[in-house]
Amino acid sequence: MDQKAFQHRVPGVRTLYDKVWDSHVVKSYGDGTDLIYIDRHLVHEISSPQSFSGLEMEERPLRRPRAHLAVADHAVPTLARAAPLPLGLARSQVNRLISNTRKHGVRYIPMNDRRHGIVHVIGPELGFTLPGSTLVCGDSHTSTHGAFGALALGIGASEVECVFTTQTLRLRRQKRMLVTVNGALKNGVTVKDVILALIAKIGVGGGAGFAIEFAGPAIAAMPMDNRMTLCNMTIEAGSRVGMIAPDEVTLDWVFGRPLAPQKADEAAARAAWRSLTTDPGAAFDHEVVLDASSIAPQVSWGTTPAETLPVTGTIPDPAMIADPVKRARMKNSLDYMGLKPGTRLSDVQIDRVFIGSCTNGRLADLRGAAKILAGRRVAPGVSAIVVPGSAQVRQAAEAEGLDRIFLDAGFEWRASGCSMCVAMNDDRLEPGERCASTSNRNFEGRQGLGGRTHLMSPEMAAAAALTGRLTDVRELM
Ligand code: SF4
Numbered sequence: 001m002d003q004k005a006f007q008h009r010v011p012g013v014r015t016l017y018d019k020v021w022d023s024h025v026v027k028s029y030g031d032g033t034d035l036i037y038i039d040r041h042l043v044h045e046i047s048s049p050q051s052f053s054g055l056e057m058e059e060r061p062l063r064r065p066r067a068h069l070a071v072a073d074h075a076v077p078t079l080a081r082a083a084p085l086p087l088g089l090a091r092s093q094v095n096r097l098i099s100n101t102r103k104h105g106v107r108y109i110p111m112n113d114r115r116h117g118i119v120h121v122i123g124p125e126l127g128f129t130l131p132g133s134t135l136v137c138g139d140s141h142t143s144t145h146g147a148f149g150a151l152a153l154g155i156g157a158s159e160v161e162c163v164f165t166t167q168t169l170r171l172r173r174q175k176r177m178l179v180t181v182n183g184a185l186k187n188g189v190t191v192k193d194v195i196l197a198l199i200a201k202i203g204v205g206g207g208a209g210f211a212i213e214f215a216g217p218a219i220a221a222m223p224m225d226n227r228m229t230l231c232n233m234t235i236e237a238g239s240r241v242g243m244i245a246p247d248e249v250t251l252d253w254v255f256g257r258p259l260a261p262q263k264a265d266e267a268a269a270r271a272a273w274r275s276l277t278t279d280p281g282a283a284f285d286h287e288v289v290l291d292a293s294s295i296a297p298q299v300s301w302g303t304t305p306a307e308t309l310p311v312t313g314t315i316p317d318p319a320m321i322a323d324p325v326k327r328a329r330m331k332n333s334l335d336y337m338g339l340k341p342g343t344r345l346s347d348v349q350i351d352r353v354f355i356g357s358c359t360n361g362r363l364a365d366l367r368g369a370a371k372i373l374a375g376r377r378v379a380p381g382v383s384a385i386v387v388p389g390s391a392q393v394r395q396a397a398e399a400e401g402l403d404r405i406f407l408d409a410g411f412e413w414r415a416s417g418c419s420m421c422v423a424m425n426d427d428r429l430e431p432g433e434r435c436a437s438t439s440n441r442n443f444e445g446r447q448g449l450g451g452r453t454h455l456m457s458p459e460m461a462a463a464a465a466l467t468g469r470l471t472d473v474r475e476l477m
Pocket residue numbers: 073074118119120139141357358359417418421422439440
């Protein structure tokens with residue numbers, strides 16, 4: 001792995017990010033910011049109530065109701081879905097989303113609809129996410145949609161209101177970073193290991209101020225599910241935007257979906273989207289190169305995604321860190337996680353397993369975990385759930401018999417939603433519980449007050465479920 005900073009820019013050639021940005025500029029302010037037209041907006045129950053209230057207080061209408069698509073995902077239960085929601089916060093959040101979307105003519109996907117799921121899973125699944133478009137959502141993992149060559153970013157409540165009323169946002173153009181992943185992934189190593197290794201290398205602030213483009217042979221070889229995992233977690237490196245140039249894999253995935261361009265427009269759309277590549281010679285402000293073949297299965301040990309090591313490693317010792325701020329930070333992480341320096345990661349026992357989220361709740365993820373679990377049983381004392389990212393993923397998995405593999409292994413097979421990625425619903429850790437999780441964030445309390453999260457791939461989470469400890473999945477292959 002090596003890094004280098006580019007000193008110059010070649011005039012007249014553009015990156016993928018610049019092409020999409022330039023094609024959406026409504027007005028330039030001359031100070032590095034532009035007014036950008038927003039093609040599409042995903043709405044959910046947590047980030048939208050304040051913005052809908054703002055509209056009503058100012059008595060302003062939605063500028064383009066059809067440009068928005070709403071779904072409740074964070075608060076919804078993943079059990080007992082047919083029953084009415086019990087009285088409480090989740091019910092009021094979901095009901096408020098229903099009434100707001102009705103009032104303003106926004107498409108809403110109900111909780112028990114066959115198109116339901118996490119915003120970042122259903123956007124692409126329904127063809128709402130398109131190459132070359134601008135797409136926003138009041139959720140930081142909106143970077144996911146950059147896997148299609150869209151300029152997609154998470155926004156705050158005031159920005160959501162601005163998109164509702166004007167369909168534009170004033171944004172600052174970011175610097176460009178190229179992350180090239182050369183070589184091929186070894187057996188047992190997945191895209192989750194690539195992004196965790198990248199974040200461990202550049203840090204949680206390493207991508208701040210940059211729009212990251214991923215390229216290289218290892219990326220080209222990835223199916224769309226994997227590319228979405230990669231772009232999903234760019235926000236964990238501090239970058240709001242992660243993009244991959246659309247190729248034939250992308251285009252074949254998009255067409256045929258209900259909200260994608262239909263047959264008559266397909267040829268023109270394909271031609272336009274094929275031009276969405278970084279021009280040869282276009283310069284980036286920073287470049288990082290990874291060698292896929294040198295990456296081992298990763299697992300986080302601390303309370304940021306950058307506090308990650310190969311599963312073959314040992315818990316680091318704060319006493320070895322010279323910088324007093326970094327030393328104190330590491331000590332805090334270890335205290336919260338209840339871990340002692342020098343412990344082998346593979347000796348750390350776990351209580352819970354969560355396979356799901358907008359990072360790893362897609363069909364490829366479920367297939368990967370099921371391959372490890374087939375014919376085996378979850379270790380005694382370990383509680384394990386698998387939560388498909390959408391109803392369509394659940395249905396497709398059932399059609400392949402994956403549900404049976406999970407159930408036979410001792411997993412619970414749940415309905416779609418954010419579930420244990422975030423402690424905003426019934427699925428959460430108890431204080432002190434330790435979880436092998438395929439989600440994207442491991443800060444204190446993310447999965448429940450006092451809960452301890454270890455981030456990893458679905459294959460690694462399946463391996464941990466079988467042994468009851470953090471485990472190198474390669475030992476079970
Ligand atoms: S799965 Fe997690 S990260 Fe993704 S949208 Fe839901 S809460 Fe956010």
